[in-house]
Amino acid sequence: MCKRYPPIVKNAPRFLHGGDYNPDQWIKWKDTIWKEDMRLAKLAGINVLSVGIFAWAALEPEEGKYAFDWLDEILDLMAENEIIAVLATPTAARPAWMSKKYPEVLRVERDRRKILHGGRHNHCLTSPVYREKTTAINTALAERYKNHPALGVWHISNEYGGECHCPLCQEKFREYLKKTYGSLDALNEAWWSRFWAKTFTDWSQLESPAPQGETCIHGLNLDWMRFTTEQFVDFYLHEITPLKAITPDVPCTTNLMGTYPGFDSFRMAQVLDVVSWDSYPQWTGTENNAEAGVWASFTHDLTRSLKGRPFMLMESSPSATNWRPVAKLHRPNVHMLQSMQAVAHGADTVQYFQFRKSRGSAEKFHGAVVDHEGSENTRVFRDVADVGKRLAGMDAIRGTGTPAETAIVYDWHNRWVLDDAKGFLQNKTGYNAAVAAHYRAFWQQGIPVDIIDSSLIATPGHLDKYRLLVAPMLYMIRPGVAEAVNAFVERGGTFVATYITGQVNETDLCFTGGFPGPLRKCLGIWCEEVDALYPEDSNNLVWNGKSYEIHDLCELIHAEGAQVLGTYGSDFYAGRPALTVNNFGKGKAYFIAARTVPGFLYDFYRKTAGDAGVKPVFNAELPQGVTAQVRSDGKTDYIFTMNFNPSPAQVDCGVQGVKELAPFETVIIERPSGQHDRSSQ
Ligand code: GLA
Ligand code: ZN
Helix, strand or coil: CCCECCCCCCCCCCCEEEEECCHHHHHHHHHHHHHHHHHHHHHCCCCEEEECCCCHHHHCCECCECCCHHHHHHHHHHHHCCCEEEEECCCCCCCHHHHHHCHHHECECCCCCECCCCCCCCECCCCHHHHHHHHHHHHHHHHHHCCCCCEEEEECCCCCCCCCCCHHHHHHHHHHHHHHHCCHHHHHHHCCCCHHHCCCCCHHHCCCCCCCCCCCCHHHHHHHHHHHHHHHHHHHHHHHHHHHHHCCCCCEECEECCCCCCCCHHHHHCCCCCCEEECCCCCCCCCCHHHHHHHHHHHHHHHHHHHCCCEEEEECCCCCCCCCCCCCCCCCCHHHHHHHHHHHCCEEEEEECCCECCCCCCCCCCCCCECCCCCCCCHHHHHHHHHHHHHHCCHHHCCEECCCCEEEECCHHHHHHHHHCCCCCCCCCCHHHHHHHHHHHHHHHCCCEEEECHHHHCCCCHHHHCCEEEECCCCECCCCHHHHHHHHHHCCCEEEEECCCCCECCCCCECCCCECHHHHHHHCEEEEEEEECCCCCCEEEEECCEEEEEEEEEEEEEECCCEEEEEECCCCCCCCEEEEEEEECCEEEEEECEEECHHHHHHHHHHHHHHCCCCCCCCCCCCCCEEEEEEECCCEEEEEEEECCCCCEEEECHHHCEEEECCCCEEEEEEECCCCCCCCC
């Protein structure tokens, strides 16, 4: 049952619409540009601007000498214009004086080269100097603006990422390993370090992975990613300490990056008050545009699921994204579609990078609300203003939840070890693509989905709200996961697993006693071997009288209690099981043994979701490239029907009739909650 969540910013029960804004680049022109910016912001229906990101050099031009006057002035202007400030800590880029005076703040790369000053997002997270400077500036900001009427949200740094291999970080990594394992004996065992004479006999021998050093201890590689995640968590907590002490009621966030591989976002989300992220879909505007739509929807669902509540779309491009290989313009309606899509999946804000284009440097051609031309007379400005207008009429949807009864598993630790695994298809196990393929089958049916990881599976009670749990390629089974999955199926849930499941434990050691390890009993199968196919090879899966193509990976399994639903069509394993179901307790556990084409997954989930009691938003099938996603407060469902095609589409919305959607159009339909579409039953 869905409920309504409180506003992200207290006393602002509206959708927030706005973006990153760098008034510090325009201080010399403040009398004209800043005033004009306020006028343009209001005209575009903008009520939030993120300021101070990358402003350290403007805020502290000399060590210990702060210059807050410009920020005072712009925040006052924003307050006068009823614009909420997402106020950033400036730590994502350093002033040059700091790098020069304290070289320890500069990172060391994986190959142990020390970087020079430059770029951004590249400070050492361990450096005591960097931490001290961060505390000082964050404290000064919080003290100065604690009572400022514009202050709404703290934006901590910007897009944490990368890693540092300096001596300070090496020492901290050793401490982390000591804390994790307690003894070298335990570490050696967890890392299987007798292999190639890797046994460690003193903690000082331990080093982070390096291309010219250690790369083949998979347990080490995994621990390094876990440590890097903890570094970001720890640095974030360090950054917010003064903010929480001085402004305890102001929510804090940092902008995440979808499936960015460098840290575990589920872990990071645990310390955020509200989750936010930066979304830059690669719209093609052509026939295959829906592929980008599926991925964007997946990443929105993932972001919402990190905390299971509405999130902030902190950045998106109002038009071209300059770092894409092809910086294509948004076709008419695409900007509205991209913005409504975020809201459909749980965003309570639509924000851009950025408000005004920077005149010089690396991002001068990135899409922005205000172009170099400077006026409101641009296509992009009008597109943004249209979104502002539409959001202003959507207050009832703000704060609503997502009534998902299906969860798909996406797990960073699993991804790290799969990417590291040597075997199967080297460097091409395709975890993201595999998860997206399963997700697509639900997207195309208009079934809302949560995306969860092993930590959430193992959280007591977390699976209670789901009827269907899908875990593509869950190669690593972390502690508590098998127990929770078993209990879920026993009490009536439906579980779907695939090829390459249950092969390694939480330190990347293979399970002995047969794959899929601790899921063997629940799935009722034993996976004996995995066959990898060359790109030009294929096999087929015969199910329900139909034959579906198979690529890449085929697992040779034995049914041990499971019923065989589908079989392989060719090769030496023709006739052997390729699709099984096991009745376990009151539920069912399916196993898809090979990588199939999307058509199979659509047919399979159409049937399996139906059998599990999971209903699509509309009874009638949706046209290709159209999805329907729902937000709900438990009383009213708001159904976002979105056409990702460059051509019109007709959607059968049941009792609401047939709607004709223009290319890239979004239509929002209201329906009482619980009243499922009965029209075509
Ligand atoms: C990221 C950053 C922004 C900007 C945009 C450009 O999301 O956070 O500062 O560089 O990319 O797309
Ligand atoms: Zn370091």
